[in-house]
Amino acid sequence: MGRVSGRSCIVTGAAQGIGRAIGEALLEQGADVCFADINGDKVATVAAENRQKANSYGGQVTHAAVDVTDREQVRAMIDHTVSQFGKLDVKFNNAGVNKPMNFLDVTDENWHFIMGVNGLGCMIGMQEAARQMIAQGTGGKIINTASIASRQGFDNVAPYCASKWAVVSLTQSGARDLAKHDITVTGFAPGVVATEMWEEVDRDLMEIGAAERPGQAMEEFSAEILRGRVAQPEDITGTTTFLASQDSDYMTGQIVMIDGGMTLV
Template sequence: MGRVSGLSCLVTGAARGIGRAIGEALLNEGANVCFADVNGALAAEVAAANEARAEAAGGRAMAHAVDVTRREDMRRLVKAVADNFGRLDVCFNNAGVNKPMNFLDVTDENWQFIMNVNAMGVLIGIQEAARQMIAQGGGGKIINTASVASRQGFDNVAPYCASKWAVVSLTQSAARALAPHDITVTGFAPGVVATEMWEEVDRDLMNIGAAERPGQAMAEFSAEILRGRVARPSDITGTTTFLASRESDYMTGQIIMIDGGMTLV
């Protein structure tokens, strides 16, 4: 039996990167998983590619398109998961964006875009998942993706840092609010992870003059990692599966750092 056998899980931002890895790791341990993403077609490809994995472990995979900044989208997603799997046990609010800009160049539009997805999207995700969990009874787990940037500010990604600080605060507030309903709210904070998003950030930092060559930004951000290398998505999923499992039942309101020792707090 896997650690999450029989649990019905929802992962947003799951068409690639950390989100996809979270979903696949949950499938490996017997969960039912909905891969949700703003790119619904790509999410569907991921779910289809994991059908055999899911069947072998005793679970099921499905996909759904969602814009996490639109409450009606999130409501439809949560309902689809409950309708297909019978209930919602675990919700990962993982969808996130970044668009580096030098601090003095940050625009209203840049701030609003990042905060809407990374902060408002998490608030909506927590609320809609919690409403379903309360209605069905039996508690649940909500897990939010923070970042090393939730522990200190970086000059070229200020809105991103602010949005991830908001994730920490929302996690703590929701943990207090939802404890009477037997719903735990936790999160994890990755450092530098080799994903498509980091490749995009690397290009953006070059475009704004903060880096001169491909890979420079990742190398500089990674210089202080005690483990001596950047993370792979698979380095994250041991913790995320633990947070989704019954083994973490007594944990709530906490953010676990998974940054290889990049930031010691």
């Protein structure tokens, strides 16, 4: 019996990186998982690749293409998951974007793009998941992806930092409001993680002159990590599975730092 056996879970931003790792770790512990992402073709491939794993651990897999800033698409994703698995127990609001720009160069478009996905997308995901859980009358868990950038501002990713501070606030607000429905709201804050998203950020930082060569930004950030290395997605999933399991039932409104000791709060 796995730690999340029989639990119906949705993970957004699950076509790659941390989101995919979260979903795969849940499968290994017996959960039913909907892998969701704006890239419908890619997430369909991820789901297909994990179907055998799910069967071997006693769970099920489905997938959904979703723009997390579109409420109707989010509702359709939840409806699809419930039609496949019969309920919704755990919702990971993990989809996120970043597009570095130096502080004085940040445009309205850059701000709205990042805040839309990371802020509004989190809010919509929380609301619609909570509505489904309330209708079921069985409680549930909502888990949000924050960042080390939710604890301090960085000069060339200001909108991203603001959006992840928003995730922390939404987590606390949701925890206060949804406790009466037996719904817990928690989150986790990764540091530097070796994923496709970080590779994109690395290229963007070079384009705006914040780095001179590939890998420089990651090396500089890594120098401050007490554990002495960049995280892999698998370093994150022990905590995310814990947050999805009954082991964390008495925790709500909290953000767990998983950054190797980079930010001490």
